[in-house]
Amino acid sequence: MELLDGKYWSNAILDEIKSELADIKGKISPDIGLAVIVVGDDPASKVYVKNKISACEKVGITSKLYTFPTEYTQTELISLIQKLNKDSNTAGILVQLPLPKQISEKAILETISPQKDVDGFSPYQVGLLSIGEKSLVPCTPKGIMVLLKKYNIPICGAHAVVIGRSNIVGKPISNLLIQENATVTICHTKTRNLTDITLTADIIIVATGKPKLLTADMVKDGSIVVDVGINRINGKLQGDVDFEAVKDKCSYITPVPGGVGPMTIAMLMSNTLEAYKRQNGIS
Ligand code: NAD
Numbered sequence: 001m002e003l004l005d006g007k008y009w010s011n012a013i014l015d016e017i018k019s020e021l022a023d024i025k026g027k028i029s030p031d032i033g034l035a036v037i038v039v040g041d042d043p044a045s046k047v048y049v050k051n052k053i054s055a056c057e058k059v060g061i062t063s064k065l066y067t068f069p070t071e072y073t074q075t076e077l078i079s080l081i082q083k084l085n086k087d088s089n090t091a092g093i094l095v096q097l098p099l100p101k102q103i104s105e106k107a108i109l110e111t112i113s114p115q116k117d118v119d120g121f122s123p124y125q126v127g128l129l130s131i132g133e134k135s136l137v138p139c140t141p142k143g144i145m146v147l148l149k150k151y152n153i154p155i156c157g158a159h160a161v162v163i164g165r166s167n168i169v170g171k172p173i174s175n176l177l178i179q180e181n182a183t184v185t186i187c188h189t190k191t192r193n194l195t196d197i198t199l200t201a202d203i204i205i206v207a208t209g210k211p212k213l214l215t216a217d218m219v220k221d222g223s224i225v226v227d228v229g230i231n232r233i234n235g236k237l238q239g240d241v242d243f244e245a246v247k248d249k250c251s252y253i254t255p256v257p258g259g260v261g262p263m264t265i266a267m268l269m270s271n272t273l274e275a276y277k278r279q280n281g282i283s
Contacts, residue, residue, distance in 0.1 A: 001247050004147050004226065004254045010262035013146070017269050018059040025060065028280055031089040033062045034118065034272050038096045039077065039103065040070040044232070045096045052094070055265045061272055064090070074103045078111050085113040091276035092118035094268070097168075115279055118271040121168065129172060132179050136271050141173035143263025144205065144226055145180070151252060153203070153224055156181040161198050163187045163214070163240075164207035169228055173205055194218070206240040216245040225253045228260050 021032060034056055038049055049065065056063035066080065077095075084090045093116045095108050109117075114124035120138040128135035148155060160182040164170035174184045182203065187194055198204055198218040206214045207228035219225065229240030239256030247253050254260055277283070 001250050002151070002252050004151060004224075004252050004259060006143070006147055006254060006259040006261065006263040007257075009147060009150050010143075010266040013266040014055060014059055014269060017266075017273055021060045021273060024277075024282065028282070030091070030276075030280060031062050032060070032272070032276050033064060033087075033090045034092040034094065034268075035064050035066065035084050035090050036094050036096065037066045037068075037077070037080065039068045039072045040100045042096075042098060044230075045098075049096055051265050052268055055269050056272075059269050061091075061269060062089075070100045072100070072103075074107060077103060077108060081108065081111045085111075085116060088279075090116065091279060092116050092272040094119055097121075116275055118268060118275055119168075120172070120271065126167070126172075129175050132175075136275060137176065137267075138168055138172045139267035139271060140169050140207075140228060140260060140264045141176050142267040142270070144173055144228070144260060145176050146267070147226075147254070147260070147263050148203075148224075153252065155203070157183070158202040159183050159185070159200055160203040160205065161185045161187060161201035162205045162207070163194070163198070164205075164209075164228070166207065169207035170205075173207070177203075177205075208240050210240055211238045212240070212242040214241040214246060216242065216249055219246050219249045221249050222251045223249070225250050226260065227254050227256050229256065230261065 036049055053063045084093050093112050099105055109122045112122055114122050117125050117136055120136040125135045160177045162170050162174050165186050165188045174186050177184045185197055195218045199220050203224045205226045211231040227239035227241040231238045237257050
């Protein structure tokens with residue numbers, strides 16, 4: 001068994017982005033800015049945002065953090081995003097999800113300029129991804145694909161089973177795997193005989209938010225397991241895979257923490273750089 005070391009590759013990618021940015025900076029005038037907007041006080045969001053801001057500092061992206069109380073209104077948020085859409089020093093806009101109940105996620109994602117949508121959640125970017133056109137790909141699925149490629153995992157013709165069908169992980173990773181010619185099965189809460197399906201998988205991606213959902217009896221020998229889950233159990237991070245039991249059956253597996261999470265952050269920096277380059281006509 002070999003670990004798919006997201007921490008290592010994330011750092012390597014951040015170093016590459018840092019040197020590319022240093023090369024571009026100074027040659028053109030707009031700042032490379034990422035606006036990060038947080039509404040409410042979700043504890044997990046605070047941790048994610050802290051990590052995103054610190055990655056910006058590491059690579060040389062100017063982050064601007066906007067934090068608002070839970071009562072902040074949809075109208076106020078839309079008007080801030082419209083202002084940032086027009087700001088040439090803001091290359092990327094990220095609204096941390098989840099949002100408080102009074103704010104429609106859909107309305108917010110539709111307001112972010114598709115060119116600045118570094119999370120890749122807006123309908124326009126989702127549409128581009130689903131027809132296989134160049135797009136700003138959601139960071140977690142993009143990070144998983146980069147990680148698989150770093151280890152030369154064969155994807156073409158492989159049977160990939162994705163457990164979870166969310167808009168931010170399950171659906172986009174399924175699309176990316178199809179584009180790389182995998183045969184993809186998407187499973188969810190209503191899937192019957194999940195174990196029968198996972199036992200036929202060459203690659204299993206688990207994104208459910210259910211600790212230790214994937215157990216050793218669900219995995220065939222030599223398979224590749226990617227654990228997207230982040231669950232906080234008694235102050236410790238736990239994935240959706242029963243890592244200790246599953247690891248010996250796998251050829252490759254991601255740890256939690258240190259697998260998909262750091263890759264997600266690196267891809268946010270990559271998307272911000274990509275958005276900046278496109279907005280400024282740099283190829
Ligand atoms: P979600 O709640 O939006 O979706 C979960 C999906 O899992 C649903 O489609 C549901 O049908 C499926 N599911 C739930 N229980 C199941 C079961 N028993 N059997 C089969 N399918 C089941 O979650 P999400 O936003 O996709 O996130 C999933 C997990 O990944 C969470 O733990 C989240 O914190 C984590 N996450 C991690 C990163 C990262 O960077 N590592 C990024 C995004 C999400």
